[in-house]
Amino acid sequence: MKKNCCFAALFSYFCFAIVAAHAQVTNSASKDAGFYFRFGMGPTHFEDGQMTQFGAPVSNKVKYETGVETETVAGYAFNKFVATDMEFGFIGAQVENVNGFSSENSQIYNFPALANFTLSYPIPHTFITPYAGAGVGGSIAGFNSDGFSDGTTGVSGGESDMVFAWQAFAGLRFKISPLVSLGVGYKYFTTGSPTFNYPADQNFDVSFDGVKTHSVLLTFQIKFW
Numbered sequence: 001m002k003k004n005c006c007f008a009a010l011f012s013y014f015c016f017a018i019v020a021a022h023a024q025v026t027n028s029a030s031k032d033a034g035f036y037f038r039f040g041m042g043p044t045h046f047e048d049g050q051m052t053q054f055g056a057p058v059s060n061k062v063k064y065e066t067g068v069e070t071e072t073v074a075g076y077a078f079n080k081f082v083a084t085d086m087e088f089g090f091i092g093a094q095v096e097n098v099n100g101f102s103s104e105n106s107q108i109y110n111f112p113a114l115a116n117f118t119l120s121y122p123i124p125h126t127f128i129t130p131y132a133g134a135g136v137g138g139s140i141a142g143f144n145s146d147g148f149s150d151g152t153t154g155v156s157g158g159e160s161d162m163v164f165a166w167q168a169f170a171g172l173r174f175k176i177s178p179l180v181s182l183g184v185g186y187k188y189f190t191t192g193s194p195t196f197n198y199p200a201d202q203n204f205d206v207s208f209d210g211v212k213t214h215s216v217l218l219t220f221q222i223k224f225w
Contacts, residue, residue: 179223
């Protein structure tokens with residue numbers, strides 16, 4: 001129920017923003033206002049983290065391998081400078097090492113749902129548009145392992161938790177046609193701390209501090225106006 005309410009609130013915000021934007025531009029009929037869709041993908045670096053609980057409080061450093069991020073975005077541009085959109089994506093990586101633990105094929109991942117606000121500035125007489133923005137929302141954080149153990153107790157399988165998430169991003173878009181642009185951008189993403197409860201023992205929690213990731217994304221964007 002908590003997860004459904006969070007996503008419903010984000011979806012409602014996005015719908016409200018679209019309606020407000022449409023009402024604002026209806027009278028002016030701006031040629032720079034309309035809907036757009038974007039897809040992006042690229043490598044992501046996870047900062048070293050910490051395991052904070054494994055049945056009982058612990059403090060063990062976590063290192064991650066290089067991961068991958070994808071984003072799917074649908075939005076509305078008020079004009080050529082301001083836009084709002086809704087983003088869904090995937091950010092995940094293999095766990096490289098947790099001090100004091102053995103780890104067999106373990107992954108940390110997130111499925112974020114974020115409402116973004118973006119400022120853009122098309123450089124006059126060029127095909128280049130710098131942009132920057134930020135987003136806020138929630139993420140389904142997950143931990144999956146074929147075997148994760150401190151030598152005495154082990155867990156396996158996948159569990160998930162809903163956490164707060166936000167991001168900041170910036171980059172460049174390059175117009176290749178009136179409707180299509182390609183881009184490259186940097187994104188910083190972070191979440192709250194998830195707790196994964198394993199059903200073998202309802203009192204056995206596995207917790208990590210929130211992830212902090214740095215991604216470089218190649219993007220494809222198409223507008224519908």
